[in-house]
Amino acid sequence: MPEHADLFVRQLMLHRKRIYSFILTLVGNTSDADDIMQDTAALMWEKYAQTEEISNFAALGMRVAHFKVLEFRKHQYESKLQFNNELFDSVLGGAVIMNETLDDRFEAMKKCLSKLDKKSRQLIQMRHQQKGQTIRDIAAAIKMPPHTAYKHIASLHDKLVRCVQRTLREEGLL
Amino acid sequence: MSETQNKYGLLSQLIQGLLSGELTDVEFQHLNQMLSKDPKCLQYYIEYTTLWGLLDETNGFSDDKDLSPGYAAALMQALADEERTAKTITLPKKQEPQELIQKVERKRSEYKINRGSLLTIAASIAAIVSIILFVRFAPPSKGVQVAVLVDTINAKWADVDGTMQNGTPLATSTKSMLLREGYAELVFNTNARVVIEGPAEFQLLAEDVVCLNYGKLYATVPPEAIGFTVNTHTAKVIDLGTEFGVQADLSGDTILQVVKGKTTLVAGKKSSVQVDKGTAKKVLRSTLNIAPVQYDDRLFVRHINSTTRSLWHGETVLNLADIVGGGNGLGNVHSFIGLNPSTGHYSSSIVQRAQSSKNPYNPVPDSKFIDGVFVPDGAQDGEIVISSLNDRFPCPDARGNFSHGISVFTGDIEKQHKTIRPAVFGGHNYTDNQIVMIHSNAGITFDLQAIRQSLPALDITHFKAFGGLSEALSAEANFPDVDFWVLVDGQIRYEKQALKLKGSEVFFNIEINPQDRFLTLIVTDGFRRTDPPRAFPAWHNDFFYLVDPELSLAETLD
Numbered sequence: 001m002p003e004h005a006d007l008f009v010r011q012l013m014l015h016r017k018r019i020y021s022f023i024l025t026l027v028g029n030t031s032d033a034d035d036i037m038q039d040t041a042a043l044m045w046e047k048y049a050q051t052e053e054i055s056n057f058a059a060l061g062m063r064v065a066h067f068k069v070l071e072f073r074k075h076q077y078e079s080k081l082q083f084n085n086e087l088f089d090s091v092l093g094g095a096v097i098m099n100e101t102l103d104d105r106f107e108a109m110k111k112c113l114s115k116l117d118k119k120s121r122q123l124i125q126m127r128h129q130q131k132g133q134t135i136r137d138i139a140a141a142i143k144m145p146p147h148t149a150y151k152h153i154a155s156l157h158d159k160l161v162r163c164v165q166r167t168l169r170e171e172g173l174l
Numbered sequence: 175m176s177e178t179q180n181k182y183g184l185l186s187q188l189i190q191g192l193l194s195g196e197l198t199d200v201e202f203q204h205l206n207q208m209l210s211k212d213p214k215c216l217q218y219y220i221e222y223t224t225l226w227g228l229l230d231e232t233n234g235f236s237d238d239k240d241l242s243p244g245y246a247a248a249l250m251q252a253l254a255d256e257e258r259t260a261k262t263i264t265l266p267k268k269q270e271p272q273e274l275i276q277k278v279e280r281k282r283s284e285y286k287i288n289r290g291s292l293l294t295i296a297a298s299i300a301a302i303v304s305i306i307l308f309v310r311f312a313p314p315s316k317g318v319q320v321a322v323l324v325d326t327i328n329a330k331w332a333d334v335d336g337t338m339q340n341g342t343p344l345a346t347s348t349k350s351m352l353l354r355e356g357y358a359e360l361v362f363n364t365n366a367r368v369v370i371e372g373p374a375e376f377q378l379l380a381e382d383v384v385c386l387n388y389g390k391l392y393a394t395v396p397p398e399a400i401g402f403t404v405n406t407h408t409a410k411v412i413d414l415g416t417e418f419g420v421q422a423d424l425s426g427d428t429i430l431q432v433v434k435g436k437t438t439l440v441a442g443k444k445s446s447v448q449v450d451k452g453t454a455k456k457v458l459r460s461t462l463n464i465a466p467v468q469y470d471d472r473l474f475v476r477h478i479n480s481t482t483r484s485l486w487h488g489e490t491v492l493n494l495a496d497i498v499g500g501g502n503g504l505g506n507v508h509s510f511i512g513l514n515p516s517t518g519h520y521s522s523s524i525v526q527r528a529q530s531s532k533n534p535y536n537p538v539p540d541s542k543f544i545d546g547v548f549v550p551d552g553a554q555d556g557e558i559v560i561s562s563l564n565d566r567f568p569c570p571d572a573r574g575n576f577s578h579g580i581s582v583f584t585g586d587i588e589k590q591h592k593t594i595r596p597a598v599f600g601g602h603n604y605t606d607n608q609i610v611m612i613h614s615n616a617g618i619t620f621d622l623q624a625i626r627q628s629l630p631a632l633d634i635t636h637f638k639a640f641g642g643l644s645e646a647l648s649a650e651a652n653f654p655d656v657d658f659w660v661l662v663d664g665q666i667r668y669e670k671q672a673l674k675l676k677g678s679e680v681f682f683n684i685e686i687n688p689q690d691r692f693l694t695l696i697v698t699d700g701f702r703r704t705d706p707p708r709a710f711p712a713w714h715n716d717f718f719y720l721v722d723p724e725l726s727l728a729e730t731l732d
Contacts, residue, residue, distance in 0.1 A: 021227030025220055028192045030230060056380045063401055081192070081202045087210050093438055093446050094220040096412070105221075106228055113235050125234035128226075135194070151187060158186035161221050 008048050011057045012041055018102055019061040025095040026069045026088070029081075036072055040065045062099070066092075104173045105164055112163035120156055127153055185215055189222050319343045320381040321362040327480050329356035329372065340480075350377045350387060357478045357485065364399035366413075368392065369475050379405075392419040392474040394630075395435075409457040410440040416451070419474030426459030431473055433488065439464060482542050482628035494639070494723035495608035497620065499582040500541045502628060503725065507608050510590045513538065513580040515547040515616040524581060524591060530574050535559040542628070545621040549576050550698055561619050561692045565664035570657060570698055578613035578717070595646040597719040599679060603646075607722050610639075614656050614699035614716035619692050625725070626688075632727045634686045637693060639723035642670075643678040647717055655700035656716045662690045672700055673718075686725070695720075 019040060024033040043064050076082055083091060098105075113121060126138050139149035168174040188205040191197040197205070208215045229235065321344040331338050332352040344351075344360060353372035360368045363381040370376060374389020384391065385405045395402045395413045402413040406422040409430070416435025422428050430439050431454040439455055440446040442462040449455050454469040477486040484502045492503030499511040500520060512524045518536035530549065538544040550558050550567075551574030557566040578594065585605050587594050594611065597604045612618070622634055643656065658680060660668040668682045686693070697718045 017228055017231035020231050021224045024193070024227040024230070025223040028189075028223065029195055030193050030226075031195060033227070056383075059380065059382065059401075081197065081199070083206065083209075087206065087216075089448070090216055091209075091220065093448065094216060095224075096438070097440060097446055098220050098224050102224070102228075105224065109225060109228055110235065124229065128229040128232075128234035135196075150190070154187040154190045155183065157190065157222065157225065158182055161186075161218065161225055164225060165221065 004049070008045060012044070012061075015058040015061055017106075018058055018099060019065050021102065022062055022095055022099055023065050023069060025098070026066070026091060027072065028083070032072065036065065036068045039068045043068065062096075101168070101173065104168060104171075108164045108167040108171075108173075109160065111167055112160050115163065116156070116159075123153060124156060124160075181215075182218060185218055186222065189219055193223065193226055317345050317347070318381075319345045319363070320378055321360045321368075323358060324361050325359040325478050325480050327357045327478050327483065327485065329358050330354040344378055346378050346380060348377075350375045350385075353389070357475055359478050362399065362402075364402065365396050366399040366402045367394040369478060371475050386420055386422045388422045388424050390419065390421045390474055392476050393417065394476070406457075408441060408459045408462060412438040412440070414438060414448075417476070418449075419476075421473070428457045428459075429467060430455050430457075431469060433471075433474075433476070477630040479628045482624075484628050486629060490727050492625065492634075492725040492727065493608055494620075494637070494720075494725060495582045495584075495610050497541070497543045497625070498580065498610050498618065500538075500544075502543065503625065507582045507584050510581060510583040510587070513547060513582075513618070515549050515576060515579050515618070518547050524578050524594070530576075535562070537562065543621055543625050545619040545624075545692055547580065547619070548617045549574055550615050550617050550696055558617075560617060560661065560664060560694045560696070563691070565692060565694075567659075567661060567664055567694070567696070569696065574615065576613065576615045578611070580613075580616050580618055581611045583609050583611070595644050595717050597641065597721055598645040599640070599642065599721070601645070604721050610641075610720040610723055612695060612697040612718050612720075614697045614718070617694060617696040619694040621691070622686065622693055623691050629727065631730045633688050633730050634690075634725050635728045636683055636726040637686055637723070638683040638726065639720040640679065640681040641720040641723075642680045642718065643673060643675050644717055644719055645675070647675060647715060656718050657696075657698045657700050658718060659694070659696040660684060661692075661694040661696070662686065663692050664694075680720075688730075 016037075020033060020037050023036050023040070024030065027033050027036060040061065044061060047060065047064070073082060073088070113124065116124070123138070123142065126133065126141065135150050135153070136146050138153070139146040142149065144152070165174065185205075185208060188197065188201055188208070191201060192205060209219055210216075323338060323340060323342040323344060325340055326338070329338065330353070332354050338358075353370055353374045353376075355372045357372070358370045360370070362368070366382065368384065369392045371390040371392075374391070375387040376389065376391065377385040377387070379385055382399065382401060383403045383405065387407070391404060393402055393404065393413065394417045395415065397415060400413060400415045404411045404420045406420065406428040407426045409428040411418060411420055411430050414436045416437055417433040418435075418437050419431045419433065420428065421431075430437065430449055432449045432451050434451050436448055436450045438446055439449050439457070441457045441464050445462070445464060447455065447464050452469060454467045456465050456467045457463070458465070472487040472489075474487065475485045476488050478484065479486075479502075482502045484504055486504060489504055493501075493506060494503065495507050496505045497503045498513065499507045501507075510522060512521045513519075514521060516530070516533070516536065518538040520538075520540055530551075535546050535548045537546050545562050548558065548560065550569040556568055558569045559565070560567050581594070583590060583594075584607065587596050587605075587609070597607070597609045597611075626632070626634060637660070642658075655672060655674045657671045658669065658673055659666060660682065662684070667684045668680075670680050673680070697716065699716055
């Protein structure tokens with residue numbers, strides 16, 4: 001594989017979770033976020049192939065991602081499940097600030113995951129390991145009614161969010 | 175369970191449902207309302223989805239790897255393909271989600287990378303109205319050229335290796351640049367344009383990020399450079415398609431003023447606010463609070479031009495008196511300046527005795543905006559030269575003599591020159607104003623093209639003034655009377671002939687078009703061959719004044 005392509009892939013892998021998290025916050029849906037991530041990567045490759053020198057890869061990624069999200073919103077404007085422009089702007093502003101502390105949050109998330117009991121950790125992994133896996137599949141695997149599994153997984157994520165907040169505060173990062 | 179726990183418990187379920195595509199319309203509206211009305215719920219949403227994204231990308235942190243092997247392999251395969259034909263690589267298809275609760279159908283797409291479907295990059299993202307650019311992730315590469323120094327006025331740099339001339343490339347660096355005084359204009363690779371006003375210390379971090387330690391900076395950001403960011407000790411300003419100025423004090427306080435468009439202002443790491451056109455905010459270092467402050471339209475220098483020594487703060491009019499006095503129109507006349515129409519030279523004194531001119535048209539070497547001056551005399555062949563491109567005008571027989579010439583002044587002129595009368599109209603003596611005095615017989619032509627080129631993307635739209643023969647002139651037998659013309663490219667746009675003391679006021683607001691090149695003002699002595707003999711020459715006592723003559727400016731539309 002050409003050297004510059006290899007370099008691009010490495011850069012993308014390094015910054016992908018930052019760009020993906022950003023997209024997911026803006027569109028609020030994992031499937032749409034996946035699609036937009038693909039389009040973003042494609043456009044970034046196109047840009048990269050033209051210049052071969054990007055002083056800030058992550059910055060470019062965020063910029064292109066935002067562009068792609070706005071394109072997506074334009075095409076989906078009739079969808080009811082889309083934030084209005086005012087709310088979207090607020091989410092955008094918050095997502096930018098959030099991204100600034102992403103590395104700290106990632107470290108805090110690891111610590112918080114380690115504090116969960118084994119079963120809870122496995123549940124989180126099941127939820128995220130295969131994005132296409134449904135609650136019904138997970139519920140069947142753990143022998144729990146789907147609605148109960150749904151609430152339980154939501155509760156676990158809530159715990160993680162509050163744990164990350166607490167960890168960052170304790171470390172003086174918030 | 176407390177009310178708060180209930181609220182966030184519900185919110186967590188709603189967000190999870192949204193992320194999974196399993197939310198009903200009603201549930202979505204409920205979520206929408208919570209996020210719109212409660213900033214804490216909005217913050218929670220952002221933290222939740224960010225966490226979800228991290229977990230997705232790390233497979234729930236199950237194998238401590240940051241990438242999905244399937245995705246990476248597919249990406250590398252796609253990139254390794256030849257350019258000509260696109261190949262589609264289909265990865266394991268996602269399962270269709272089962273209905274858990276009543277939900278709205280969402281479109282699913284195949285997880286694929288198709289090189290042939292890669293879009294050609296649209297260079298312009300001008301369609302994006304509100305976009306964020308933010309960035310400070312991995313430190314940018316050092317020593318990467320990101321800008322060029324394009325112009326300076328009185329710039330003095332400290333600790334600079336080598337010269338800092340126009341055209342000097344500027345690279346990212348860990349070292350700050352110190353502009354001790356003067357002004358510098360930089361153009362970035364992204365086409366963002368920045369004017370720095372010294373004393374200032376700044377650092378170029380990337381092609382779209384500048385760190386301003388202290389000083390003033392004005393940024394003009396075109397659509398393709400949206401997201402340009404300025405950092406200070408206390409704040410971050412993220413462009414959203416705009417022009418804005420940032421002032422960073424040595425104390426650490428930051429002032430942001432948005433002239434066009436909008437920006438996001440982030441104070442510290444916590445609060446952020448959108449700042450729109452025509453507003454200004456301040457971030458205090460001590461508290462990191464964002465507070466509104468008085469907007470000052472002239473606070474920042476927005477454009478510099480070393481050729482014409484122009485420092486443009488956003489002025490929308492040019493002072494023609496300043497231009498007559500040899501300036502660039504952005505300043506004011508402070509003392510008497512005389513311009514001899516027979517030589518084109520400036521002087522602090524005036525020609526009191528009548529003189530004639532040897533040359534039909536005289537350039538003014540000390541002014542970049544005056545095309546030339548002349549002493550009109552239509553007696554010779556009926557037409558006189560009024561521009562360097564040989565435009566001509568059929569001037570009346572004006573004898574070809576002049577006295578006092580052309581001058582500009584302000585204040586009490588009689589204390590400066592006893593023979594010049596003050597500009598009095600409607601009983602008011604205009605001592606606080608900028609006065610252009612043209613005594614017959616004299617003419618002056620301004621080069622509008624040169625004026626336009628000295629300004630950034632601005633057109634001259636009008637020329638306006640009022641004036642006439644001053645009421646302070648004596649109404650004796652040597653009564654003044656003049657003919658006054660305003661010409662554009664040799665064509666009359668305004669005229670007042672046989673102007674006498676009574677009813678001598680002139681007022682005009684002449685439209686100037688983008689293609690107009692020369693603006694000419696002529697004052698002749700009003701002599702007519704049919705006039706009865708006079709005790710004094712026709713050009714005697716012909717003090718014609720224009721009060722605060724100005725050229726109006728407007729932004730170029732293209």
